[in-house]
Amino acid sequence: MDSVLELRAIRKSFAGFAALDGADFTLRRGEVHALLGENGAGKSSLMNVAAGLYAPDGGRILIGGREQRLGGPREATAQGIGMVHQHFHLVKPFTVAENILLANPRGRFSRGIETIEREIAFCTNMLGFVVDPHRRLDSLSVAEQQRVEIVKVLLGGATIIILDEPTAVLTDEEADGLLTTMRRLAAQGTAVVLVTHKLREVTRYADRVTIMRGGRHVAACDPKTMSTAQLTELTVGVALPSPVREKTARGELRLIVAGLRVEHETGRTALDGVGFQVRAGEIYGIAGVSGNGQSELVGALTGTTAVAAGDIWMSGAGHIADRPPAIRRSGGLAAIPADRYAQALAGGLSITDNYAVAGVMAGRYGPWGWLDRKAMAKAAAAAVRAFDVQGVRGLKQRAGLLSGGNAQKLVLARELAGDPVLIVAHGPSRGLDARACAAVHERLLAARARGNAVVLVSDDLDEVIGLADRIGVMSRGRIVAEFDAPADRQAIGRAMVDHG
Amino acid sequence: MAICEFIVNWAGGVPATALPYALAALGLIVSERAGVLNLTAEGLLLVGALAGIGASLAIADRPWVALPAAVLAAMAVGLLFAGLVVLLRVNQVIAGLAVVFFCQGLTSLLGTLAEWQNHPISGLGKLIVWPLSELPAGTHALFQQDGLVYALLPIFYGVHRVLFKSMTGLRLRAVGEAPEAADSAGLGVTRYRVLAVVAGSALIGLAGGYLAVGGTKMWFGGMTGGRGWIAVALVIFARWRPWRALFGALLFGCIESMVPRIAAAGISVPQYFILMTPYLVTIAVMVWAGRGKGGADLDEPGALGRPHVREERR
């Protein structure tokens, strides 16, 4: 057998909750092995066990056929296992070279920096991309940071590379580039684990796929012999109907944006005269390569980014371009921000508090200083049920412990409660599994059918095309083209890059 | 030239007053760069001061006995603090305050029990190093300094080198910025944090020892007079950078050594106003340092005050 890594009957519990319940996994030399599973299935947990970060409660780890005990990441690295985490493990104020040197010491500091810079150049040359070793990490894009992680792992001599949802934050092209590189490494004998929710990547790039559900192994097979429908069914248990967009009557104007300008501290213009209108019962999609002003637009709409010039009018709240977020929210704005853990939830607070905070602001649970905690808990419990938030062990549990999809469902439950005038959603299904993704889309379509106006900003072109009634394409801080549904994918794709 | 003499005297007094601030702030920087929020300075200064005097009285009235004693005593208390916050993960603010109160009580008690109070020692003598001693005699008031003052620059240079130009420093800062990253890079986060706190405590202890054997040359309860708190503020002003901390300390040294000279010059300013000035300046400096910025822009170490537990999700 040429299995380089074997995990047998791994068990791991967190505070009594079994995240891994006898999970098996076998990795062979020279393969790209996809790991599929719903949010919270235990994919990251299992890989963290392999990387030495989580100490398993039970089970066996075999590396190169021999049983090993991994006391920590250092032992795993020594065994040739390197992992690129879902949330990168990088030091923001350090340079690229310093970050890589930290994990791969090369003697004394100044000599080490020189050596590592040479090695970085060699490694990136081989992989076919560039990273400037002198750049500070926080000045890099997510895709570039990921490259740093990969170089870091490779220079550590890894022969087993674990990538935990590497493509969740990448554009299609970047993802293809990364996975092609991984295929090349596999051809040279490296074993690659690819954790992902995107079936397209599985069928295109993986030699084998393991599917997990509820902390256990469900199946391992060759993805080439499977249809996407079969894979989906194995992953989530049932076949999913794709959401249908019914015809709705467009209502009155809900949002008018005109001549919007946003400038960065550095003086760079992030938004340069953006204008569009959204009506009730309509989803206005914004497509584009990320980094072309989408985040700034969402910030300007929700009130977290200062506007330099231009006007935002929202029915129910009036001209809001320079009003604080609270005014907008009381006027009926609902926001589903891109970073759910940082901007949408308070990770350290309970599920109840996170759900009920909007209602508290509106005075729904009694006056300030006299909250009806019972009513809050009851409302939260109902919402958790209605929106099918999984992995809730108790309403007092910290919201930060929810897996990505379930955290997003909680945000949706809060934001869609009541009858918002306008919903601004930014990358609402990023990092979500097929089922959670479908749930999010269904909720947004339901809001549209109810007559809410929706602005949907997403890097995922398929998502925008599938949901939006009209699509604006953003490039370099402008809306360069607008399309009515049904839109032509090719034409949108051209508009995205033509001006970019 | 009375005014000239005034300025020379005043400037000559600056290094000695600045030194405790500088060393204490430097010690705090070492600890906080590793991510441990450290409020213990006031307590550690007291411990260092008492140990310095105690060693001088009980063992030998020599600075090379007193200063190491101060350093060792502060390191012991630092180890206690590190155990509380790094190993037991007690809230770092509360543990820091508790250590200060504990040290205040303990030093007063020990000082009284051992009858070390108000016993003057000869302490550190002033010296003037060679090329400076050749300058005209009028300038000697400027350069006649304690030996430790001359050691200050090498100490700062050394700490700066270690923090920013060595693997140890790289790791220490990584532990303070992103413990998850440090952990998965195979570093012992706990070990680095404990070491940083203890090393930082040594520097603060040295500052305390100097206050006693170089400054007052005797022990009395609470003799540090809030200098530790000013050092805490200095660290923020300095944005956790050693050279800026030295600059800030000199600034405070200027103000503090001005205070008695104003009084001596016969200018009548209410005494309490004078005693208040360092704190007023602290607040002013903090406002200035933080003007128009959010916390993140102050270069605060990313994981300051946040304990690291490998398997815990944030």
Ligand SMILES: Nc1ncnc2c1ncn2[C@@H]1O[C@H](COP(=O)(O)OP(=O)(O)OP(=O)(O)O)[C@@H](O)[C@H]1O
């Ligand atoms: N450190 C931890 N502390 C507490 N609970 C945890 C921890 N790590 C994982 N869990 C829980 O274990 C379960 C599995 O989580 P895991 O992150 O492995 O899922 P996943 O398959 O990677 O999901 P996703 O696709 O959302 O990344 C979840 O319910 C999660 O809340």
Ligand SMILES: [Mg+2]
């Ligand atoms: Mg995961």
